[in-house]
């Protein structure tokens with residue numbers, strides 16, 4: 001290979017030599033960092049004189065590594081799950097019960113932590129159902145179809161019925177608050193509801209509640225569900241607010257209800273939410289008021305939240321444990337979820353026969369063992385075709401209730 005003519009410009013061989021020197025330099029720096037790191041991991045008393053000298057020689061690296069370790073420790077502490085011991089938990093719940101009793105306008109904010117007992121891992125977290133779907137990984141949709149309102153959902157519904165809770169603001173898309181029987185006007189599902197698809201071309205927006213997850217084809221900025229509005233023929237869309245989106249739908253998001261509730265609130269109870277997303281919604285926290293005029297915060301969460309320092313009380317316990325203790329303190333019965341009374345069955349719109357194959361998600365059965373309506377010899381043939389796959393309509397749940405009463 002001929003040498004290139006050299007006029008001020010380094011030759012190929014020189015350039016190579018410079019590159020090689022750079023690589024060796026980086027390699028040597030990396031080795032020093034590794035060495036310093038190893039020494040730092042040793043307890044001080046066990047370090048040899050040589051090792052101590054290494055630390056002295058590379059003070060800047062020592063400082064940087066210590067800073068990094070500090071940041072890692074803080075992060076780790078924030079992710080750790082902390083549990084109050086039984087006595088502490090009881091004492092704290094007693095304090096919470098007093099606040100609930102005295103509150104004039106109690107608003108509840110809920111997150112994924114209240115649904116984990118319903119086998120919903122959390123919808124949008126790093127290992128959440130939604131995230132897994134986004135990555136194209138299969139998840140068992142039966143988990144979602146089989147999920148039922150948890151004890152916490154049922155307690156909240158009861159507290160609302162007793163007029164102790166005025167409004168519920170949820171980040172969860174699992175629809176379980178709705179299914180617990182909480183009235184819709186008392187609920188804001190800020191990130192949507194996986195069972196609801198809407199036609200935004202109809203005015204007012206037309207809503208279709210389904211008995212299956214309508215979001216299987218949707219993703220960031222792609223909300224079309226593939227089904228069509230039976231009134232205007234436009235494509236329906238999901239109601240989910242994906243990461244990086246701003247939710248503008250009136251229902252089920254109900255921002256109006258959420259911000260009005262926050263304005264009126266004197267106590268806010270946060271259940272099972274990291275509050276990392278909720279904290280960004282300033283209007284939920286009355287941040288425009290001086291600290292003393294803001295609602296009092298009670299937080300139930302196993303992990304650290306960015307609002308911990310502002311809370312009157314932080315309870316480290318599982319939501320179901322805390323809520324069952326709370327109900328005992330308040331002398332209230334915890335209602336048991338009964339599928340027969342699940343409002344979703346009466347709210348649901350039947351799929352048209354040609355739409356039956358428009359999804360692959362498991363359909364919520366109104367009762368176990370009643371998956372296959374065609375096996376029911378009772379109904380007229382015409383009805384049997386209409387309900388195929390979407391057998392879940394209003395008539396069906398009424399039928400179930402009648403049958404159940406007969407058994408009693």
Ligand SMILES: [Zn+2]
Pocket residue numbers: 199200201202206229230231232233234
């Ligand atoms: Zn329409």
